Amino acid sequence: MPLPVPKTYKLFVGGKFPRSESGRAFQPAGNPRLNVARGSRKDLRDAVTAARAGLVAWSGSSAYLRGQVLYRLAEMLESRRAAMQAELRLGGATAAAARKELDTAIALSLWYAGLCDKVQSLLGSQNAVQGPFFNFSTVEPTGVVGVLAPEAPALVGTLALVLPLLAGGNAVVALVSEAAPFAGLALGEVCASSDVPAGAVNLLAGHRAELAGQFAAHRDIDGLLVAGRPDAALTQAAADNCKRVRCCDLTPADWTRAERLRSLAFVEPFVEVKTLWHPVSP
Amino acid sequence: MAASLSPVEFRVPPVDAVALETRAADLATRSIKKRAKVQGLCLAVSMMDLTTLEGMDSPGKVRQLCGKARRPLPTRPDVPPCAAVCVYPDLVPIAVEALRGSPVQVASVATGFPAGRTDRQTKLREVELAVAAGATEIDMVIDRGAFLAGRYGLVYDEICAVKEACGAAHLKVILETGELRTYDNMRRACRIALLAGADFLKTSTGKVTPASTLPTVLLLLEAVRDHFLETGRMVGVKAAGGIRTSKDALRYLVLVAETCGDLWLSPRWFRFGASSLLNDVLLQLEKERTGRYQRPADFSAD
Numbered sequence: 001m002p003l004p005v006p007k008t009y010k011l012f013v014g015g016k017f018p019r020s021e022s023g024r025a026f027q028p029a030g031n032p033r034l035n036v037a038r039g040s041r042k043d044l045r046d047a048v049t050a051a052r053a054g055l056v057a058w059s060g061s062s063a064y065l066r067g068q069v070l071y072r073l074a075e076m077l078e079s080r081r082a083a084m085q086a087e088l089r090l091g092g093a094t095a096a097a098a099r100k101e102l103d104t105a106i107a108l109s110l111w112y113a114g115l116c117d118k119v120q121s122l123l124g125s126q127n128a129v130q131g132p133f134f135n136f137s138t139v140e141p142t143g144v145v146g147v148l149a150p151e152a153p154a155l156v157g158t159l160a161l162v163l164p165l166l167a168g169g170n171a172v173v174a175l176v177s178e179a180a181p182f183a184g185l186a187l188g189e190v191c192a193s194s195d196v197p198a199g200a201v202n203l204l205a206g207h208r209a210e211l212a213g214q215f216a217a218h219r220d221i222d223g224l225l226v227a228g229r230p231d232a233a234l235t236q237a238a239a240d241n242c243k244r245v246r247c248c249d250l251t252p253a254d255w256t257r258a259e260r261l262r263s264l265a266f267v268e269p270f271v272e273v274k275t276l277w278h279p280v281s282p
Numbered sequence: 283m284a285a286s287l288s289p290v291e292f293r294v295p296p297v298d299a300v301a302l303e304t305r306a307a308d309l310a311t312r313s314i315k316k317r318a319k320v321q322g323l324c325l326a327v328s329m330m331d332l333t334t335l336e337g338m339d340s341p342g343k344v345r346q347l348c349g350k351a352r353r354p355l356p357t358r359p360d361v362p363p364c365a366a367v368c369v370y371p372d373l374v375p376i377a378v379e380a381l382r383g384s385p386v387q388v389a390s391v392a393t394g395f396p397a398g399r400t401d402r403q404t405k406l407r408e409v410e411l412a413v414a415a416g417a418t419e420i421d422m423v424i425d426r427g428a429f430l431a432g433r434y435g436l437v438y439d440e441i442c443a444v445k446e447a448c449g450a451a452h453l454k455v456i457l458e459t460g461e462l463r464t465y466d467n468m469r470r471a472c473r474i475a476l477l478a479g480a481d482f483l484k485t486s487t488g489k490v491t492p493a494s495t496l497p498t499v500l501l502l503l504e505a506v507r508d509h510f511l512e513t514g515r516m517v518g519v520k521a522a523g524g525i526r527t528s529k530d531a532l533r534y535l536v537l538v539a540e541t542c543g544d545l546w547l548s549p550r551w552f553r554f555g556a557s558s559l560l561n562d563v564l565l566q567l568e569k570e571r572t573g574r575y576q577r578p579a580d581f582s583a584d
Contacts, residue, residue: 045575052578220577241577 009036009181011043011205012188014050015198021046026206028181034090036181039206041214047173047202048220051144054199055171059141061197063169067116070166073194074109077102084155084186091154091180104156104258111262112163119167122264123271134278139271141169142244143222146215148175148208150227150248153255155183160255161225161248162187162201164266170223173202175215181205213237216245223270244269287477292434294473297465297501306496309540310533319532320570323563326531327354328362329549331389331520333557334369334584335396335488341376344369346584348380355564358571364560365549366419370395371412378416389419389454393444396458396487398423402440409447419452420444421484421555424471426461434474441478454482454520454553459498460490468498472505476517484520488555493523499534503541516545522555528566531559 010017019025022040058066077084081102088098120139127135145165150157154177165172176184184203191201204211215224216237223244226234230247238245246269254260314322332351334343344367351364366387367377377388390412394400409420422444428436445453455475459468475483483502485494492498499521506517521534531554538546546552561583565576 048575217573218575219580220575240574 006033009034009185009205011037011039011047012185012191012201012203013043013047013199014054014202015192017188017192018043018046020206028179029090029092034182036185036205039175039204039211041211043204043206044173044211044214044218047204048144048218050199051171051173051202052199052220054197054201055141055144057197058166058171058200059169063117063120066166066169067113069195070109070113070116070163073190073196074106074113076190076194077106077109080186080190084183084190087183087186088155088180090182091177093154093180100256101153101156104256104261105159107258108156108159108163108261111258112167115262115264115267116167119169119264119267119271123268123273127275129277132280134280135275136278137273137275139168140274141171142270142272143170144173144220145170145223145225145270146173146175146218146221148212148215148224148226148228149177149184150250150255151177151179152252154180155187156261157227157255158184158187158203160261160266161227164263165225165270166196166200168267168271170270171200171202173204173215173221175204175206175208175211178206178208216243225270246270287435287438289434291477292438292470292474294466294469297469299465299497302465302501303497306500306537309500309536310496312533312536314532314536316570320567322532322535323528323567323570324360324362325547326528326535326554326563327560328365329553330364330560330563331366331368331522331553331555332364332560333367333488333522333555335391339370339373341373343584344373344376345380346582348377348386350560350582350584351386352381352384354560355567358567361564361567365553368419368421368555371408371415371417374412374415374417387418388416389421390415390417391421391423391456391487393422393440395421395423395456396489398425399427402443405440406443406447409444413447413449413451417451419454420448421454421456423456423458423487424475426458429462429467429471429474434470437471438474438478441475441480445479452481453479454484454518455480456484456487456522457502458487458490459485459494460492465497465501468501469505472502476505476509480517482518482520482553484522484553484555486523488523491524494521494525494555496533496537500537500541503537503546506546507542510542516551518551518553519546520553520555522553525554525556526558526562528559528563531563 020037021042024038025035026038085098123139125137129135147161216234219241226247355361366389368389374390392408393405457471561581
């Protein structure tokens with residue numbers, strides 16, 4: 001009889017899988033056999049430091065390469081179907097729902113992989129101006145963006161918020177579902193085998209009530225993408241460093257529909273437009 | 283100049299490497315939080331030799347650095363000024379001018395820094411010029427080539443000569459521990475520098491890795507402590523190179539307090555040679571004050 005090896009669910013920070021710095025763990029499903037590292041504000045701090053470094057590598061690579069990496073991510077999801085579905089089922093999904101959610105996740109990854117090298121053409125422009133100038137508007141990533149993923153769906157909820165940020169060239173620190181963190185954290189294993197640069201994607205698990213405020217208060221996070229409606233305390237804390245806060249308030253049905261989740265409108269809030277004036281000889 | 287010593291003077295007992303590293307690692311586990319942390323970090327700022335030693339150094343960069351040394355955090359007058367600004371000899375006049383009227387000292391590297399591969403006359407002349415230009419502290423490098431070849435007398439004589447050329451200026455002797463390879467060599471180098479009259483022992487130039495590590499600084503501190511017990515003369519220690527985080531700085535302070543006692547916990551007897559450490563310390567101080575993690579980009583680079 002094979003020896004069963006139960007998995008400890010760990011964070012994904014800087015391309016590594018650490019336990020929480022605080023040493024804490026929690027049992028999301030109330031199942032004492034399922035221990036998940038419970039991230040602390042210091043884990044968030046470490047993740048932001050890692051994301052700063054990851055941002056250089058990720059935003060510095062060509063848009064084409066970023067597309068290739070996201071395509072690879074879709075491939076890894078595909079080849080890990082059984083494992084990912086098992087993670088989803090641990091979170092309470094039925095077999096059919098898990099299969100459907102994984103299909104959506106793969107479809108989303110593929111779509112954003114294709115979008116990467118088109119972002120510049122879709123959001124940038126060449127502008128007609130008076131005078132002897134070429135005038136271009138180009139888009140650049142906002143920087144390190146925090147994501148507070150929805151409680152459900154466990155996998156697509158995280159992926160649908162992270163992928164558009166990655167397509168825009170940002171580095172991400174995401175807090176995955178508190179009730180069902182398994183599939184969200186398993187995304188780390190997918191990223192680690194997809195040539196996503198260390199630190200470009202960081203995944204934390206823990207209590208949202210404890211960590212959301214820390215995301216907002218951290219001055220080195222440039223933007224915050226929140227599932228649901230952010231409360232006043234959150235936006236107030238975020239205002240300290242003029243952090244851009246956007247929310248993604250979808251109905252449960254919308255969260256299951258790939259066509260609702262793939263949109264340039266998710267990329268646009270977290271890119272910065274830079275306009276260049278280039279003189280031309282008349 | 284002091285007369286040459288017999289080789290027997292340079293003999294040192296061997297270092298127990300395991301004990302040294304275990305002790306350093308043990309002391310590094312101590313947790314310092316809240317008010318003690320703020321005090322420790324302010325002390326670290328006051329011990330800092332803000333350093334720029336690059337080929338691309340310019341008068342503008344040195345002036346900028348001097349401004350930062352005088353008032354590390356413009357919004358917080360309670361953060362003390364740094365101990366010194368450390369530059370190459372040709373930039374000493376710029377630093378002297380920029381630091382006039384402030385308690386910040388001007389330190390200059392000399393003697394063919396960082397390799398030290400020039401002749402004795404050139405080295406001494408460089409020291410004299412730096413002192414004449416207004417440097418109050420001189421960071422010299424020892425002749426590692428001679429040391430590793432076993433010509434300890436030569437190393438000793440050179441330090442003595444440089445000490446004489448320094449006049450009233452403080453002499454920091456850079457051992458470049460990364461090139462000495464063994465702890466035994468480091469302890470012997472300490473012995474030579476202490477006998478030759480160094481005012482400070484300094485770990486490294488910052489150009490060689492490994493630079494300053496906890497065990498090597500512990501070794502230097504022990505040498506200084508033993509020298510004090512033996513002769514009653516206090517000598518300082520400067521940890522330089524590779525110290526980038528506040529956590530590291532606090533660990534060094536613990537080493538100092540535990541090895542040499544509180545007497546050494548002052549900029550007069552312990553220094554950090556660093557460039558990027560200051561910003562991390564300021565980041566932590568602001569974090570303690572505001573409760574928010576700070577953005578490194580909000581702090582000036584120089």
